[in-house]
Amino acid sequence: MQDFGAQTRAFAARIETELDSGHLNFPTSMDISLRIKQLADDPDSSIEDIVAVVRAEPVLSAKVIRMANAMLLNPYGAHITSINNAVRRIGLAALRCLAFAVAAEQLIQDHRSPQLRKIAAQLWRHSADVASWAYAFAHYLRAVNPDTAMLAGMMTDIGQFFLLARVGDYPALEGDFARFAEFVSVWNTPISRSVLEAFELPDDIIDALDDDGPYSGGWPPEELHDIVRIATLAAEEHNPFSHLYKNGAGTENDDSGIDKAQFASLLEETRAGKEAMLHAVHG
Numbered sequence: 001m002q003d004f005g006a007q008t009r010a011f012a013a014r015i016e017t018e019l020d021s022g023h024l025n026f027p028t029s030m031d032i033s034l035r036i037k038q039l040a041d042d043p044d045s046s047i048e049d050i051v052a053v054v055r056a057e058p059v060l061s062a063k064v065i066r067m068a069n070a071m072l073l074n075p076y077g078a079h080i081t082s083i084n085n086a087v088r089r090i091g092l093a094a095l096r097c098l099a100f101a102v103a104a105e106q107l108i109q110d111h112r113s114p115q116l117r118k119i120a121a122q123l124w125r126h127s128a129d130v131a132s133w134a135y136a137f138a139h140y141l142r143a144v145n146p147d148t149a150m151l152a153g154m155m156t157d158i159g160q161f162f163l164l165a166r167v168g169d170y171p172a173l174e175g176d177f178a179r180f181a182e183f184v185s186v187w188n189t190p191i192s193r194s195v196l197e198a199f200e201l202p203d204d205i206i207d208a209l210d211d212d213g214p215y216s217g218g219w220p221p222e223e224l225h226d227i228v229r230i231a232t233l234a235a236e237e238h239n240p241f242s243h244l245y246k247n248g249a250g251t252e253n254d255d256s257g258i259d260k261a262q263f264a265s266l267l268e269e270t271r272a273g274k275e276a277m278l279h280a281v282h283g
Contacts, residue, residue, distance in 0.1 A: 007170040008183055015187055024162070024191075024198055032057055033099040037199055040092045050095070051084050059105065063098045064090060067280035072139050072146070072273050093147035097131060097154045101281050107165050113174040120164050125237040125282070127157045132278035133231035136270040143222045150277070152205045152228050159192030160184055160241055181241050188241075215257045220266070230258065234267060234274075 018024050026034065035053055039045040054060050061083055068086035069079060080086050087095060104127065108120040134153030138146040163184050167173050173180045196206045208225035215233075217226040 004172045004176055004179060007172040011170050011173065015191065019190060019194055024194055030103045032060065033096065033103050036096060036099045040096065041200065047084070047087060051087050054087060055083050057102060060098060060102045063101060063280065064095065067094060067098060070276045070280040072135070072276060091147050093151050097151045098281065100154055101128065104161060107161065115177060116164065116167070116174055119177065119240045122237065122240040123157050123160055123164065126235055126239045127154050128278060128282045129235040129237040130156050130231045132274045132281060133234040134227055135277045136274035137227050137231060137266065139273060140270045141220050143220065144224045144227055148205065149224060149227050152208050152224060153231050155196060155201070155205065155209055156228065156232060157239060158195050159188040162191050162195055163187060184241055219259060219262050230263065
């Protein structure tokens, strides 16, 4: 078996080749996310075509129904049981988010290493937490589209998910997680942008996730990148990679520029909505 250094170089070379070619090799677990994206972007497809894909995936179907019946999306409590009606209620942006959620949950089960299964599960919980806060903040503040905010929040860790999905081919990296975390810190940003571009997400989402600086907007937040930033700060599930990077905890703990009293008030006002959306996404 190759040692850690040799496998690191091999993995890096493979990533560089894929980035240079513009064709990332997506894990099988992301197939349904890509299929829904393709249908959503195809002017010749119908809502019935999308519903058929959703029906074929029981976990996704359950999440779609649960989200359609969530408090923020169904305030009058009319119970929705039809996949067709549920997809129409939540919209395509939220559906993309749920499709990624299903892919992430499948990824957790793919790892041979118990440690990496644990890390993948924690990373997934962090993404879902950020996405749910982003939706609740956007819904309450009426500053940006809540579906867009939720999708952006769910994509905050996409580069790390991608690298986790691929590391199974390099068992030496699985065996030294602290050094693998350093590898992830190097490749996370270029991989994240490439994945987001491959999914052809709107520029405002890509730009929101590219912004690594501290929060610097006014209050209340009005831009998507500020909504995502404060959702990351609010997340109670921490990114498992952040404290292992050489440069420390990263931006998720950087709250400069935010009035703590105003932030605490916003958390109190939106917590119930966040919990309802988290249940819909995470279950």
